[in-house]
Amino acid sequence: MDISFKIGQIKRGFNIFRQVCINCHSLKLFKLMDLLKLGYTHKQAALLVKKYRIIDYFKLPYKSIIQAKHFNNGSLPPDLSLVTKYRSFQWIYDLLTGYGNTVIRNKSNLYQNKGLESGWTAMRPPLAYGCIKDNFCAQHTIHQYTRDVIGFLNWVSEPWLNIRQRITIPILSSLFITGLILTNSLIKNNNKTLWEYIVNNHLFGSWNH
Numbered sequence: 357m358d359i360s361f362k363i364g365q366i367k368r369g370f371n372i373f374r375q376v377c378i379n380c381h382s383l384k385l386f387k388l389m390d391l392l393k394l395g396y397t398h399k400q401a402a403l404l405v406k407k408y409r410i411i412d413y414f415k416l417p418y419k420s421i422i423q424a425k426h427f428n429n430g431s432l433p434p435d436l437s438l439v440t441k442y443r444s445f446q447w448i449y450d451l452l453t454g455y456g457n458t459v460i461r462n463k464s465n466l467y468q469n470k471g472l473e474s475g476w477t478a479m480r481p482p483l484a485y486g487c488i489k490d491n492f493c494a495q496h497t498i499h500q501y502t503r504d505v506i507g508f509l510n511w512v513s514e515p516w517l518n519i520r521q522r523i524t525i526p527i528l529s530s531l532f533i534t535g536l537i538l539t540n541s542l543i544k545n546n547n548k549t550l551w552e553y554i555v556n557n558h559l560f561g562s563w564n565h
């Protein structure tokens with residue numbers, strides 16, 4: 357499945373989450389502040405979900421678990437922070453795209469879903485063609501939305517990835533500097549420093565002529 361860590365996909369996926377999934381699911385490993393890692397400013401991030409401060413995680417949007425179940429056919433919408441860790445991308449993809457064109461409900465009010473082995477889920481079909489407002493007024497298919505929202509959820513579940521990206525440059529530069537210092541002392545010859553060595557051996561050409 358074509359899930360990347362491309363910033364565009366993660367941003368589109370967040371946009372879907374904040375417009376749709378946030379109405380039923382919590383996301384306890386995510387705060388608006390995390391959006392700074394995607395290049396949003398503090399101010400922009402703070403405005404994206406009005407009911408949360410930038411340092412709050414996204415709570416289950418019901419007064420209690422009983423109420424959450426009451427509104428969802430007796431099922432609790434699970435926290436989605438780690439869903440890409442305990443379900444495969446394909447499993448989530450099949451679920452979100454598995455409702456078919458007509459919504460069918462059984463006697464227990466469950467929704468038919470071909471993506472699930474049981475064939476039924478308590479989750480109302482969350483996505484429809486063009487249902488997300490975005491800056492470009494682009495209308496996307498359920499398949500595209502699904503890929504994007506999985507990309508976002510996967511990013512939420514991999515905090516190390518962001519850190520890895522952020523520390524690459526400092527790590528590489530400190531390795532480079534350590535390397536220079538080491539080379540310098542190894543080459544030290546007759547108490548000469550690397551620079552004297554370079555100059556004396558005309559490694560960069562001669563400055564005398």
Ligand code: HEC
Binds near residue numbers: 377379381439448505
């Ligand atoms: C109207 C409420 C509602 C909305 C909106 C909603 N969900 Fe759900 N979702 C549920 C409920 C309820 C369940 C539990 C279904 C069950 O147990 O049968 C669920 C289950 C899931 C599961 C399965 C988790 C698991 O491990 O079994 C995933 C994945 C999921 N939702 C993703 C999403 C995504 C992504 C969005 C946004 C695009 C979304 N949901 C929007 C109510 C909702």
